Amino acid sequence: MTSPAVLAAVDWGTSNLRVWLLDEAGDVVGERKSGEGMSSAGGKGFAAILEEHLAALGAPEGLPAIVCGMAGARQGWVEAGYLDVPARIADFAQAATTAPGARRPVRILPGLAQRGAEHPDVMRGEETQLAGAELAEGAHFVCMPGTHSKWVAVEDGVVTGFRTAMTGELFHLLASHSILRHSLGETPDAGTPKAPAFQKALRDALANPERLTSALFAIRAGGLLDNVPSEDAAATLSGLLIGAEIAGAKSAAPAMHVVTLVASGGMAKRYAAALGTAGLLVNLVDADDAVRKGLFEAGRRLFLSGASA
Amino acid sequence: MTSPAVLAAVDWGTSNLRVWLLDEAGDVVGERKSGEGMSSAGGKGFAAILEEHLAALGAPEGLPAIVCGMAGARQGWVEAGYLDVPARIADFAQAATTAPGARRPVRILPGLAQRGAEHPDVMRGEETQLAGAELAEGAHFVCMPGTHSKWVAVEDGVVTGFRTAMTGELFHLLASHSILRHSLGETPDAGTPKAPAFQKALRDALANPERLTSALFAIRAGGLLDNVPSEDAAATLSGLLIGAEIAGAKSAAPAMHVVTLVASGGMAKRYAAALGTAGLLVNLVDADDAVRKGLFEAGRRLFLSGASA
Numbered sequence: 001m002t003s004p005a006v007l008a009a010v011d012w013g014t015s016n017l018r019v020w021l022l023d024e025a026g027d028v029v030g031e032r033k034s035g036e037g038m039s040s041a042g043g044k045g046f047a048a049i050l051e052e053h054l055a056a057l058g059a060p061e062g063l064p065a066i067v068c069g070m071a072g073a074r075q076g077w078v079e080a081g082y083l084d085v086p087a088r089i090a091d092f093a094q095a096a097t098t099a100p101g102a103r104r105p106v107r108i109l110p111g112l113a114q115r116g117a118e119h120p121d122v123m124r125g126e127e128t129q130l131a132g133a134e135l136a137e138g139a140h141f142v143c144m145p146g147t148h149s150k151w152v153a154v155e156d157g158v159v160t161g162f163r164t165a166m167t168g169e170l171f172h173l174l175a176s177h178s179i180l181r182h183s184l185g186e187t188p189d190a191g192t193p194k195a196p197a198f199q200k201a202l203r204d205a206l207a208n209p210e211r212l213t214s215a216l217f218a219i220r221a222g223g224l225l226d227n228v229p230s231e232d233a234a235a236t237l238s239g240l241l242i243g244a245e246i247a248g249a250k251s252a253a254p255a256m257h258v259v260t261l262v263a264s265g266g267m268a269k270r271y272a273a274a275l276g277t278a279g280l281l282v283n284l285v286d287a288d289d290a291v292r293k294g295l296f297e298a299g300r301r302l303f304l305s306g307a308s309a
Numbered sequence: 310m311t312s313p314a315v316l317a318a319v320d321w322g323t324s325n326l327r328v329w330l331l332d333e334a335g336d337v338v339g340e341r342k343s344g345e346g347m348s349s350a351g352g353k354g355f356a357a358i359l360e361e362h363l364a365a366l367g368a369p370e371g372l373p374a375i376v377c378g379m380a381g382a383r384q385g386w387v388e389a390g391y392l393d394v395p396a397r398i399a400d401f402a403q404a405a406t407t408a409p410g411a412r413r414p415v416r417i418l419p420g421l422a423q424r425g426a427e428h429p430d431v432m433r434g435e436e437t438q439l440a441g442a443e444l445a446e447g448a449h450f451v452c453m454p455g456t457h458s459k460w461v462a463v464e465d466g467v468v469t470g471f472r473t474a475m476t477g478e479l480f481h482l483l484a485s486h487s488i489l490r491h492s493l494g495e496t497p498d499a500g501t502p503k504a505p506a507f508q509k510a511l512r513d514a515l516a517n518p519e520r521l522t523s524a525l526f527a528i529r530a531g532g533l534l535d536n537v538p539s540e541d542a543a544a545t546l547s548g549l550l551i552g553a554e555i556a557g558a559k560s561a562a563p564a565m566h567v568v569t570l571v572a573s574g575g576m577a578k579r580y581a582a583a584l585g586t587a588g589l590l591v592n593l594v595d596a597d598d599a600v601r602k603g604l605f606e607a608g609r610r611l612f613l614s615g616a617s618a
Contacts, residue, residue, distance in 0.1 A: 082534075113534055119523075120530040148488075148526060164526040166487070173482050178475070179457075210518035211557040213550065214428075217457060217473040221429040225391075225422055241522065248520040 002029045006304060008054055008063055008104075009295035012046075012071035013125060014038050019053045021063075024304070026296040030057040038070035046077035047101045054104075064105040066299035068291065069125035072097065072108040082113035082122060087159050089131050093298035107302055109295075114162060121164050125291070126150045129262050130159070132294030133285045141256040143249070144287070145242075145263050145271045147172075151249045163252055165245040171237060174216065180237065183223030185230035190238035193273035197235035205243025206278050212244045242271065246278045256280065262287050311338045315613060317363055317372055317413075318604035321355075321380035322434060323347050327600075328362045330372075333613070335605040339366040347379035355386035356410045363413075373414040375608035377600065378434035381406065381417040391422035391431060396468045398440050402607035416611055418604075423471060430473050434600070435459045438571050439468070441603030442594045450565040452558070453596070454551075454572050454580045456481075460558045472561055474554040480546060483525065489546065492532030494539035499547035502582035506544035514552025515587050521553045551580065555587045565589065571596050 003023035011018040015037035021030035032053045041049055050065065072080025080097040096107035111124035126144045130152060133142065137156050144150040147168035153160045174180050175188040191198065204215060219236050222228040228236075250256060258281040261271055268284060275282050312332035320327040324346035330339035341362045350358055359374065381389025389406040405416035420433035435453045439461060442451065446465050453459040456477035462469045483489050484497040500507065513524060528545050531537040537545075559565060567590040570580055577593060584591050 114530070115534055117531075120527050120534050121523075122530045122533055151523075163520075163523040164530070165522040166526050167522060169487055170522060173486055177482055177486050178478055208557075208560060209521075210553065210560050211472075212518075212521060213474040213476060213479060213553055214430075214460075214472040214557050214561075217475050218429050221423070221431045221473070222426075224431055225424055225429050244519065244522055248517075248523050251517060251519050252523075 003027070005029050005059060005063060007296065007299040008059055008065035009292055009299060010050065010065055010067040010071070011125065011128075011291050011295065012038060012067055012069040012076075014070045017041075017049070017053070019050070019057065020292055020295075021057050021059055022292070022296050022299075026293065026300075028292070030059070032057060038073060038076050041071075041077075045101070046071060046099070047103070047106075050106070051103060062104050064107075064299065064303040065102070066096070066107055066109070066295050066302065067099065068109040068128035068295060068298075071099075072111065073124060078108060080108040080110050082111045083127075085112055085114050085159050085161055087112055089154070089157050089159065092127060092131055093301040096298065096302060105303065109298055112159060112162070119163060121162055123150050123162065123164065126152075127159070128294035128298065129287055129290040130154070130294070131297060132290035132292065133260060133262055134293065135260065139255075140260050141253055141258070142260045142262060143271065143275070145261075145267050149245055151253070153253060163249065165248060167241045167245045170241055174237060175234065180216065180219050180233070183220050183228065183230065183233040184237065185234075188234040188237070189231060190270070191231055191235045193270045195232070195235045197232040198239040199277065201236040201239025202243040202274055202277055205240045206247050209244045209247035212240060215240050238270070239274075242274045243278075246274060246280075250278065250280075258283060260285060262290050264288050312336070314338050314368060314372060316605065316608040317368055317374035318601055318608060319359065319374055319376040319380070320434065320437075320600050320604065321347060321350075321376055321378040321385075323379045326350075326358070326362070328359070328366065329601055329604075330366050330368055331601070331605050331608075335602065335609075337601070339368070341366060347382060347385045350380075350386075354410070355380060355408070356412070356415075359415070360412060371413050373416075373608065373612040374411070375405070375416055375418070375604050375611065376408065377418040377437035377604060377607075380408075381420065382433060387417060389417040389419045391420045392436075394421055394423050394468050394470055396421055398463070398466050398468065401436060401440055402610040405607065405611060414612065418607055421468060421471070428472060430471055432459050432471065432473065435461075436468070437603035437607065438596055438599040439463070439603070440606060441599035441601065442569060442571055443602065444569065448564075449569050450562055450567070451569045451571060452580065452584070454570075454576050458554055460562070462562060472558065474557060476550045476554045479550055483546060484543065489525065489528050489542070492529050492537065492539065492542040493546065494543075497543040497546070498540060499579070500540055500544045502579045504541070504544045506541040507548040508586065510545040510548025511552040511583055511586055514549045515556050518553045518556035521549060524549050547579070548583075551583045552587075555583060555589075559587065559589075567592060569594060571599050573597050
């Protein structure tokens with residue numbers, strides 16, 4: 001017998017949607033995944049999509065829902081704004097925005113913004129992973145890799161600053177639209193982090209990140225001159241981009257020696273290996289667990305505080 | 310009265326074709342430009358296209374033609390191979406390949422290749438610009454900016470090594486296919502090299518080239534948070550990529566203090582300004598003149614040596 005659901009937790013990204021039903025301990029009692037991300041949800045509508053998934057999970061009427069991610073972007077369900085850094089993680093929930101048109105209470109969490117000409121930056125969704133990483137007091141550097149990798153500095157529960165590296169998007173762009181596509185083949189696969197081509201490119205980029213844009217062209221030249229296999233070319237592209245990302249993050253945060261890596265699956269393995277090669281100690285937090293925990297904690301504060309007080 | 314043409318000089322790139330008729334002093338007596346570059350020339354055929362342009366220019370039967378560029382690539386008219394570096398500039402012409410199917414003598418110049426795992430690289434066309442830059446004895450560093458910018462080390466007439474930065478291609482990719490396109494608008498224009506946004510981005514990238522992939526994302530964040538105008542966003546993208554290119558070239562060639570810049574038009578102005586900001590002295594050579602001179606010198610050696618000896 002499962003405990004009753006007290007909250008629907010929703011991670012609504014650009015391309016994907018994930019819905020969990022959680023009990024009062026935050027444990028999962030139901031789960032759905034879907035490709036109805038923000039960019040395709042406009043037609044049917046966000047409220048209707050959410051209701052469909054909740055109905056399929058047998059969620060009771062009136063069950064409150066907490067949402068993070070691109071559903072809160074301007075082109076999403078409703079704009080959920082940004083909290084400016086420095087921002088206290090414990091304050092994220094109370095800045096949530098009510099979503100219109102839903103048959104139940106739905107709140108969407110805000111993103112984070114870093115304003116000013118020095119390095120403007122934004123995140124939307126990762127702030128909830130960060131909250132769910134349950135960092136202890138003290139100073140932390142957090143890496144959340146992906147299409148747009150986030151590097152976040154946290155001090156005593158306050159996000160003090162962050163930077164976004166376009167690593168995943170650059171990999172996709174270069175592999176599918178640039179001259180490098182001729183060397184990477186139809187379905188580029190960066191392979192395992194132990195691949196010698198990945199490790200060599202990673203070390204090259206860590207040593208000379210300022211040469212990135214010419215190291216990239218060498219992938220094409222290697223294909224032309226030496227028939228470098230496409231899997232090695234893809235591993236090299238991945239190693240160069242991740243190496244440059246880590247070198248940039250180290251340069252922006254010279255005090256960083258330990259990194260809390262919030263990632264899952266193959267991405268976690270690849271970045272853990274790369275951070276190790278870069279001489280950083282890694283504290284791994286599962287990204288799927290983190291976002292669910294972050295959503296639960298925010299939902300608990302917003303909807304369940306009466307019950308748990 | 311113009312002097313009679315003794316040579317047809319052809320710069321046949323990926324996207325464009327340029328044909329000059331030159332007299333025995335190498336002066337221009339006729340010129341044609343066309344969009345029939347290597348990538349679109351396959352249908353009608355290279356020989357037929359060349360004959361059309363030569364007929365339109367009134368070139369005499371049997372006038373020899375010298376060709377450089379992508380017409381010598383594997384997917385071009387005929388593969389003209391590569392000379393391996395170190396390569397003596399004076400030796401380029403004698404390595405030319407005869408093009409088949411032409412109604413006149415046609416020779417295609419080879420590209421240059423840098424083999425080995427350290428930094429494989431290739432060029433095709435720029436070697437002829439380099440020959441036409443007529444460098445004096447001694448050591449030179451040459452920058453040939455473009456879609457794929459070439460940085461070449463030359464010592465006493467010998468190309469000793471080179472690197473290619475994907476600057477122009479990255480600008481196009483990021484401006485048209487990445488998330489940055491939302492901030493750059495439909496027709497991105499990097500503006501003048503005096504634009505404050507270009508200068509700031511250039512200085513930032515020269516100071517911290519290792520942060521390139523996160524500095525890029527800040528363009529998008531600046532658009533979201535501060536409604537940065539699209540022309541400033543485009544200038545920033547250009548400044549970041551050119552700054553990173555120059556920083557990488559400096560790191561790979563620490564002895565470089567003077568740069569021979571082979572470029573024309575707006576590209577020449579932009580790179581001259583950027584190289585100056587980077588503390589490098591610039592010796593400007595017009596790229597159009599250089600390729601024509603390089604072709605003439607090679608054609609003279611191959612076809613006209615009897616006459617001029």
